Amino acid sequence: MSDRISNETELIQTYLAPLARGCAGALDLSDDAAYISPIPGMDIVISTDPILAGVHFFADDNANDIAWKALAVNVSDLAAKGAMPVAYTMTLAFPDAPERAWMERFASGLAAAQQAFGCHLIGGDTDRTSGPLAIGITAIGQVPTGKMVRRRGARAGDHVFVTGTLGDAALGLKLRSSGSIFGAKVTDEAKSWLIDRYLRPQPRLQISAVLQRYATAAMDISDGFLKDLRRLCGPQGIALTFSDLPLSTSARQIIMADIEQRACVLAGGDDYEILFSVMAADKAAMMAAASLLGVCIKEVGVLRNESEILVRDDEGNVIEVSQSGYDHFNSL
Amino acid sequence: MSDRISNETELIQTYLAPLARGCAGALDLSDDAAYISPIPGMDIVISTDPILAGVHFFADDNANDIAWKALAVNVSDLAAKGAMPVAYTMTLAFPDAPERAWMERFASGLAAAQQAFGCHLIGGDTDRTSGPLAIGITAIGQVPTGKMVRRRGARAGDHVFVTGTLGDAALGLKLRSSGSIFGAKVTDEAKSWLIDRYLRPQPRLQISAVLQRYATAAMDISDGFLKDLRRLCGPQGIALTFSDLPLSTSARQIIMADIEQRACVLAGGDDYEILFSVMAADKAAMMAAASLLGVCIKEVGVLRNESEILVRDDEGNVIEVSQSGYDHFNSL
Numbered sequence: 001m002s003d004r005i006s007n008e009t010e011l012i013q014t015y016l017a018p019l020a021r022g023c024a025g026a027l028d029l030s031d032d033a034a035y036i037s038p039i040p041g042m043d044i045v046i047s048t049d050p051i052l053a054g055v056h057f058f059a060d061d062n063a064n065d066i067a068w069k070a071l072a073v074n075v076s077d078l079a080a081k082g083a084m085p086v087a088y089t090m091t092l093a094f095p096d097a098p099e100r101a102w103m104e105r106f107a108s109g110l111a112a113a114q115q116a117f118g119c120h121l122i123g124g125d126t127d128r129t130s131g132p133l134a135i136g137i138t139a140i141g142q143v144p145t146g147k148m149v150r151r152r153g154a155r156a157g158d159h160v161f162v163t164g165t166l167g168d169a170a171l172g173l174k175l176r177s178s179g180s181i182f183g184a185k186v187t188d189e190a191k192s193w194l195i196d197r198y199l200r201p202q203p204r205l206q207i208s209a210v211l212q213r214y215a216t217a218a219m220d221i222s223d224g225f226l227k228d229l230r231r232l233c234g235p236q237g238i239a240l241t242f243s244d245l246p247l248s249t250s251a252r253q254i255i256m257a258d259i260e261q262r263a264c265v266l267a268g269g270d271d272y273e274i275l276f277s278v279m280a281a282d283k284a285a286m287m288a289a290a291s292l293l294g295v296c297i298k299e300v301g302v303l304r305n306e307s308e309i310l311v312r313d314d315e316g317n318v319i320e321v322s323q324s325g326y327d328h329f330n331s332l
Numbered sequence: 333m334s335d336r337i338s339n340e341t342e343l344i345q346t347y348l349a350p351l352a353r354g355c356a357g358a359l360d361l362s363d364d365a366a367y368i369s370p371i372p373g374m375d376i377v378i379s380t381d382p383i384l385a386g387v388h389f390f391a392d393d394n395a396n397d398i399a400w401k402a403l404a405v406n407v408s409d410l411a412a413k414g415a416m417p418v419a420y421t422m423t424l425a426f427p428d429a430p431e432r433a434w435m436e437r438f439a440s441g442l443a444a445a446q447q448a449f450g451c452h453l454i455g456g457d458t459d460r461t462s463g464p465l466a467i468g469i470t471a472i473g474q475v476p477t478g479k480m481v482r483r484r485g486a487r488a489g490d491h492v493f494v495t496g497t498l499g500d501a502a503l504g505l506k507l508r509s510s511g512s513i514f515g516a517k518v519t520d521e522a523k524s525w526l527i528d529r530y531l532r533p534q535p536r537l538q539i540s541a542v543l544q545r546y547a548t549a550a551m552d553i554s555d556g557f558l559k560d561l562r563r564l565c566g567p568q569g570i571a572l573t574f575s576d577l578p579l580s581t582s583a584r585q586i587i588m589a590d591i592e593q594r595a596c597v598l599a600g601g602d603d604y605e606i607l608f609s610v611m612a613a614d615k616a617a618m619m620a621a622a623s624l625l626g627v628c629i630k631e632v633g634v635l636r637n638e639s640e641i642l643v644r645d646d647e648g649n650v651i652e653v654s655q656s657g658y659d660h661f662n663s664l
Binding site (some may be wrong): 027030031034035037038040042044046048050054055070078087089093123127128129130131132134138140145146220 | 382423
């Protein structure tokens with residue numbers, strides 16, 4: 001008996017249908033569509049971010065991590081909108097019939113992710129492709145009617161915050177691609193922590209309710225901090241000091257040894273942290289709420305009526321970044 | 333100036349954002365997510381069917397037709413579930429940056445389709461891929477709470493119907509691949525009509541309300557009539573007479589000349605007609621309702637308590653079909 005999955009029915013019934021259990025509207029993945037009965041007073045929020053081997057992950061990454069990332073990057077968008085995930089659909093395009101062992105790891109990564117994020121698989125489709133492995137998830141969440149947090153909405157005077165730490169995933173990607181790149185500058189423990197930050201993004205769902213209540217604008221950082229900050233600022237601008245940006249101990253270690261790596265913090269992609277703004281009057285209440293929920297946030301600056309975004313070092317010198325962030329459309 | 337689109341912002345703002353106009357929750361495609369405010373008393377129905385160049389369409393098909401098909405095959409699933417479309421998300425993976433003229437045709441095909449089907453683009457994502465052009469649409473519809481028509485639900489004694497005509501798209505695909513295949517047996521007019529049936533499926537939205545009211549089970553026919561009939565029958569079976577199946581004049585012409593082409597009717601894919609069952613007691617009322625709405629339907633048989641599906645010719649001989657329908661998973 002081959003260790004590859006031989007038909008779509010086995011793929012769906014053995015590996016995917018268990019991920020739909022407990023969700024009535026998924027109909028055990030035995031139908032051509034699924035349904036959701038919306039809770040009165042709630043809007044449905046929808047986001048879709050496919051991931052492709054060779055673009056968003058390495059084809060030889062652990063299937064468990066690939067699955068986690070595929071769902072996490074979509075749930076991250078919902079979190080940034082103040083929404084909580086409910087369900088997701090998933091399309092899979094395989095270059096070859098997957099091995100059973102691979103598919104088991106993939107399904108187990110999804111199971112862990114959907115349990116962590118509180119949602120179920122409700123439908124999808126599988127195909128074979130002459131291209132790379134592609135995973136297309138559409139995440140569906142809910143938010144009280146009219147309360148979805150927009151990307152546009154920040155005003156001059158608003159304070160800008162980020163969750164977590166910046167640049168870890170971009171450094172992790174460098175380490176994943178070429179482990180020796182930072183030589184003795186970084187401990188093995190720090191290396192594996194940074195790689196994990198690249199492989200397994202953590203959607204900041206804990207901050208979701210806080211954003212809903214206080215944020216004037218929010219988005220997740222996926223294409224690089226400065227590029228996404230530009231989007232959040234709209235016509236406004238901001239002056240930042242690099243040392244005010246939240247960095248992990250591991251990232252700090254690397255930057256202390258090689259200052260060029262600041263570019264990973266400013267323009268590296270895949271952070272999946274949330275960038276948001278609040279009115280000055282709400283700042284204290286928002287910080288108290290975030291603290292109560294145990295979410296790490298850090299203020300990075302205040303929006304002003306000049307469109308420029310400037311990052312300075314502690315001596316006041318402007319840091320120029322040649323990379324302007326990730327544009328998937330131009331990246332191949 | 334190159335005639336290729338150089339960045340994602342141009343692609344979205346110039347070609348796609350107009351498709352979101354008129355839908356508040358789409359936020360002009362300027363956000364990372366969209367929202368839908370569900371109508372009280374309605375369930376949300378979700379279906380996703382991506383299409384890939386080389387699998388579901390030819391890379392050199394008219395972009396207008398590719399776009400139409402991408403949306404139509406998804407709306408067809410909603411129609412079969414008794415739902416009406418509201419919105420859709422779309423992911424695009426391009427092997428090369430698209431030419432502006434191509435993208436204009438693609439957007440105009442989508443505009444025509446979404447106007448015909450009554451829905452808007454509300455979000456999505458674009459990527460570059462080393463694989464073939466891939467279009468991943470997730471369609472979102474609505475149906476009165478609890479009224480989504482299931483694929484499972486047909487019982488012995490139920491009458492089985494199909495909309496429209498069968499086999500046209502499979503014959504059209506043969507003609508599209510090799511125009512001369514049927515020689516003088518088929519007029520140019522019939523050829524182009526059949527190819528059009530392959531290129532531009534017509535989701536049977538008119539029947540949607542009828543299904544909601546009367547169908548015990550329903551699904552659209554995309555993988556071949558017999559394969560999908562097997563799914564609808566569940567543990568039941570059915571005995572059919574080939575001449576009872578609804579055929580277009582063009583398909584009939586070809587089959588009269590080459591009886592082997594009956595396989596296109598029985599096992600060819602891409603029909604996007606709706607297969608459904610009703611209780612005997614509801615048959616007359618259902619037919620009256622369908623007639624009032626101007627939908628062509630035809631009864632093909634009655635479900636019985638034997639699992640076998642048999643197709644006979646007018647002499648009572650069983651027609652054997654070697655192809656068992658299309659399995660995209662095994663097709664490459």
